[in-house]
Amino acid sequence: MSYHFLFELALILLSTKVLGIITKRIALPQVVGALLAGLVMGPAMLNILQETTLLDQLAELGVIVLMFNAGLETDLGELKKAGRSAFIIALIGVLVPLIGGFFLTSFFNQGSDTLLQNIFIGVVLTATSVSITVETLKEIGKLSTRSGNAILGAAIIDDVLGIVALTMITSLSGTGANVLVVLLKIAAFFAVSVVVWMIFHRIVEWWFKRYDRDKRRFVVISFAFCLLYAYLAETVFGVADITGAYIAGLIFAKTPRVAYLQDRFDTLSYTLLSPVFFASIGLKVVLPQMSATIILFSVLLVLWAALSKVIGCGLGAKLCGYTNQESLRIGVGMISRGEVALIVANNGIAAGLMKEEFFGPVVLMVIATTILTPIFLKLVYRGKEKDYSDLQESTLVNRYEDAEAFDLAAQALLEDHERLLHGSNEDHKS
Numbered sequence: 001m002s003y004h005f006l007f008e009l010a011l012i013l014l015s016t017k018v019l020g021i022i023t024k025r026i027a028l029p030q031v032v033g034a035l036l037a038g039l040v041m042g043p044a045m046l047n048i049l050q051e052t053t054l055l056d057q058l059a060e061l062g063v064i065v066l067m068f069n070a071g072l073e074t075d076l077g078e079l080k081k082a083g084r085s086a087f088i089i090a091l092i093g094v095l096v097p098l099i100g101g102f103f104l105t106s107f108f109n110q111g112s113d114t115l116l117q118n119i120f121i122g123v124v125l126t127a128t129s130v131s132i133t134v135e136t137l138k139e140i141g142k143l144s145t146r147s148g149n150a151i152l153g154a155a156i157i158d159d160v161l162g163i164v165a166l167t168m169i170t171s172l173s174g175t176g177a178n179v180l181v182v183l184l185k186i187a188a189f190f191a192v193s194v195v196v197w198m199i200f201h202r203i204v205e206w207w208f209k210r211y212d213r214d215k216r217r218f219v220v221i222s223f224a225f226c227l228l229y230a231y232l233a234e235t236v237f238g239v240a241d242i243t244g245a246y247i248a249g250l251i252f253a254k255t256p257r258v259a260y261l262q263d264r265f266d267t268l269s270y271t272l273l274s275p276v277f278f279a280s281i282g283l284k285v286v287l288p289q290m291s292a293t294i295i296l297f298s299v300l301l302v303l304w305a306a307l308s309k310v311i312g313c314g315l316g317a318k319l320c321g322y323t324n325q326e327s328l329r330i331g332v333g334m335i336s337r338g339e340v341a342l343i344v345a346n347n348g349i350a351a352g353l354m355k356e357e358f359f360g361p362v363v364l365m366v367i368a369t370t371i372l373t374p375i376f377l378k379l380v381y382r383g384k385e386k387d388y389s390d391l392q393e394s395t396l397v398n399r400y401e402d403a404e405a406f407d408l409a410a411q412a413l414l415e416d417h418e419r420l421l422h423g424s425n426e427d428h429k430s
Helices: 006-027 031-039 053-073 074-081 083-106 115-126 130-139 147-171 179-209 215-235 242-253 259-285 294-320 324-333 338-350 355-382 390-429
Strands: none
Touching: 006 031, 006 053, 006 259, 031 130, 031 259, 031 355, 053 130, 053 215, 053 242, 053 259, 074 083, 074 147, 083 115, 083 147, 083 294, 115 147, 115 294, 115 338, 115 355, 130 147, 130 259, 130 324, 130 355, 147 179, 147 242, 147 294, 147 324, 147 338, 179 215, 179 242, 215 242, 215 259, 259 338, 294 324, 294 355, 324 355, 338 355
């Protein structure tokens, strides 16, 4: 048995933390440092670390826990209000990158049999990796804002629309599943989720009436439920596992002891799983040799990838009554493509829908949007916006500070009591 994985994990944890501290010192989100750590340590630069099955599995577990925690912190009332708006934001945010990506690729990839290939690049651009946005919004304390809830809702719908678009393009090429079957599975997933939500809330309420003090067992059961729901979403319904994890988090969002759950999963996430996930994105980056034409295409693809989400999602948000500032924040929050675009691109190469020479530009687009999104989010969230979970967040953020202050005060009282008691004993002796 090889123990090299221990060295790899230690290196990932140290490098992500060190670079995270450095990026924080220059007023950037720490997640940028974690992403850069994977890029620096991976094949693209120093080549100290490579992808392994263990790291890939831990990274997948990391994003599942991240999205489960995001579900726990989501304001269900605001998410319901953003339902219709989220659909419009996601729809326009998918159509604009898709159409623009098709025309951009058509200029560089001309021929009689390139139609599906050009459409596929547009499909790649529709993807959104909300995990980067979620981590950044949590870090700056804006996850439960009005725009934050809109981003989360739109990202879930974006995932569904992306699955439909990918299914349609692969079915046209003769390598995919039936579109109607995919739509029925997606509809069944959300219908089942509503039923599970209604039943599980009653079960949890009964649980805490009977086993109110047994909180640790509840953490284990909720984590097992999260993993099971993510598994069923991916394997049975064809929906992304991270969507299943987010829905699982929503199911537990208004249950008793939700703050206790958030605290435990936050610890699990930041001590191991999140650093591995963000570093793994950089480890996937391997840049092939590219011609001058492909480099030009790469630059234009990166620009359009960023602008299309800001324009598309921002326009959708504006049509739904959001302010200019909120619309900009929503558009920026949907920029990141992350590992989602890489997975779609790999599927496209396997299905013969994308030329290998276009994989390099897609990788560059993923790197750029993944690193730029946290930076842009920090900039656009400098203003003030109402946070719908001020009380909850202040409780979570200040829990340890309040506990420390309480301990110090209690210690001081004990010391005063001991001095008074000692003084009274001395008086009695005299």
